[in-house]
Amino acid sequence: MKDFFKIKGVKSIIVFLVLVICCSIFVRCTRVDSSEVGIKFNKLSLTEQGKLDATPVTGYVFYCPITTDVFTYPIFVQRVDYHPFNVNTKDAAIFNMDPTMAYYLNRDKAVDVFFKYRRSLRDIESGYMRTMIYDAYRLIANNYTSDELMANRASFENEVRCMLDSTLTAEGFIVTEFTSQITPPESLRQMIDAKNAAVQAALKAENEVKEAEANAKIAIARAQGEAQAMKIKADAEAYYNRIISASLTHNIVLEDWIEKWDGKMPQIQGSNNMMPMINFSNQ
Numbered sequence: 001m002k003d004f005f006k007i008k009g010v011k012s013i014i015v016f017l018v019l020v021i022c023c024s025i026f027v028r029c030t031r032v033d034s035s036e037v038g039i040k041f042n043k044l045s046l047t048e049q050g051k052l053d054a055t056p057v058t059g060y061v062f063y064c065p066i067t068t069d070v071f072t073y074p075i076f077v078q079r080v081d082y083h084p085f086n087v088n089t090k091d092a093a094i095f096n097m098d099p100t101m102a103y104y105l106n107r108d109k110a111v112d113v114f115f116k117y118r119r120s121l122r123d124i125e126s127g128y129m130r131t132m133i134y135d136a137y138r139l140i141a142n143n144y145t146s147d148e149l150m151a152n153r154a155s156f157e158n159e160v161r162c163m164l165d166s167t168l169t170a171e172g173f174i175v176t177e178f179t180s181q182i183t184p185p186e187s188l189r190q191m192i193d194a195k196n197a198a199v200q201a202a203l204k205a206e207n208e209v210k211e212a213e214a215n216a217k218i219a220i221a222r223a224q225g226e227a228q229a230m231k232i233k234a235d236a237e238a239y240y241n242r243i244i245s246a247s248l249t250h251n252i253v254l255e256d257w258i259e260k261w262d263g264k265m266p267q268i269q270g271s272n273n274m275m276p277m278i279n280f281s282n283q
Contacts, residue, residue, distance in 0.1 A: 027062060027063075027064060028062070028063055028064070028065045029060055029061065029062050029063075030060075030061050030063075030070050031059065031060050031061070032057055032058045032059060032061060032070070032072055033072075034058065035074060035075060035076050036058075036072045036073060036074050036075060037056050037058065037072065037073050037075050037105070037107050037110040038056065038057040038058060038061060038070050038071070038072045039054050039055070039056060039057070039070065039071045039072070039073070039110060039111055039114045040054065040055050040056075040057045040061055040063060040068060040069075040070050041053060041054035041055075041068070041069060041070075041071065041114070042054070042067060042068055043067055043068065043069055044067060052111070052114075052115040054111050054114065054115065055111070056107070056110055056111055057070065071114055073105050073110050073113070073114070073120075073121060074105070074121065075104060075105050075107050075110075076104060077102050077103070077104045077176060078102065078103055078104060078105075078121060078125070079100070079101070079102045079177075080100070080101050080102075080103075080125050080129070081100045082098075082099050082100070082101070082130060082133060084096050084097060084098040084181075084183075085097055085134060085137075087137050087138045087141040087142075088138075088141065088142065089141050089142070089144050089145055089146045089148075089149055090142055090143065090144055090145050091145045091146055093145075093146035093149075093184070093185055093188060094185050095141065095146075095149065095182060095183065095184055095185070096182075096183040097137050097180055097181075097182060097183075098180060098181040098182075098183070099133055099137070099178070099179070099180040100177075100178075100179050100180070101129075101133065101164075101175060101177065101178050102175070102176045102177035102178075103168065103173050103174055103175045103176060104173075104174055104176065105121065105172060105173060105174075106169075106172045106173070106174055108172075109171070109172025110172070112172055113171065113172045113173075116171075128171075129168070129173070132164060132167050132168060133164065136160045136163040136164050136167075137160055137180075139163070140156060140159045140160050140163065141156070143159075144156060146184065146185075146188055149182070149184075150184060150188070153182055156182075157178070157179075157180055157182075160178070160180070161175070161178045164178065
């Protein structure tokens with residue numbers, strides 16, 4: 001009886017181990033984080049052109065590893081700093097571009113992205129996206145001369161951004177930020193520096209002329225003010241002198257008349273024996 005139970009126990013353990021082995025072979029479980037999107041796909045469907053048996057999944061996912069697999073993409077913002085490269089303008093000037101882009105994968109396009117590329121985002125960034133960015137820069141730069149590009153950097157970058165938005169959004173990649181450092185050729189930089197120096201010198205000279213003109217106007221206004229003040233002072237002194245002169249003349253005449261008077265009243269015949277008034281100012 002004991003041997004029977006021993007044999008039965010061994011069989012149970014064997015069955016359990018077989019089940020565990022079968023489960024490990026035929027059933028697996030993985031967890032797709034909320035910051036990711038999982039694509040559960042039938043491996044056999046990948047061999048059939050134009051068809052893909054796949055569905056987006058999240059959370060805990062059970063699948064048979066023999067026929068099924070799960071591929072994940074991050075759906076949070078990715079930032080890529082590409083290596084600098086050169087582009088030619090319409091007048092054959094060589095500019096160096098150093099772009100940086102931030103983007104995220106559209107969750108609803110994840111299955112299409114996987115079906116088309118079957119690569120990780122890092123592989124797509126260094127392959128397809130890199131090609132799209134380089135081509136956008138080259139195509140847009142060919143519409144500008146070197147002077148136009150230097151004078152309209154913002155417009156140039158905006159055109160590149162619009163082209164990338166159009167192409168990448170259609171593929172399922174949403175661009176959130178795009179910047180670039182634009183470096184002109186050394187010869188053009190020297191010309192720009194010389195031009196800027198000339199402009200600064202011209203502005204300085206113009207400011208000096210304006211300052212001199214302003215100072216001259218101030219000096220003229222000051223001189224006019226002083227001249228006006230002197231005229232007013234001179235007019236006042238002349239008026240004062242006229243008053244003093246008139247007063248002195250009257251007094252001198254009167255004093256002279258008194259000195260010459262002999263003390264006798266003038267004898268004038270007239271009615272009523274009235275003494276006439278004598279106006280000394282007319283003597």
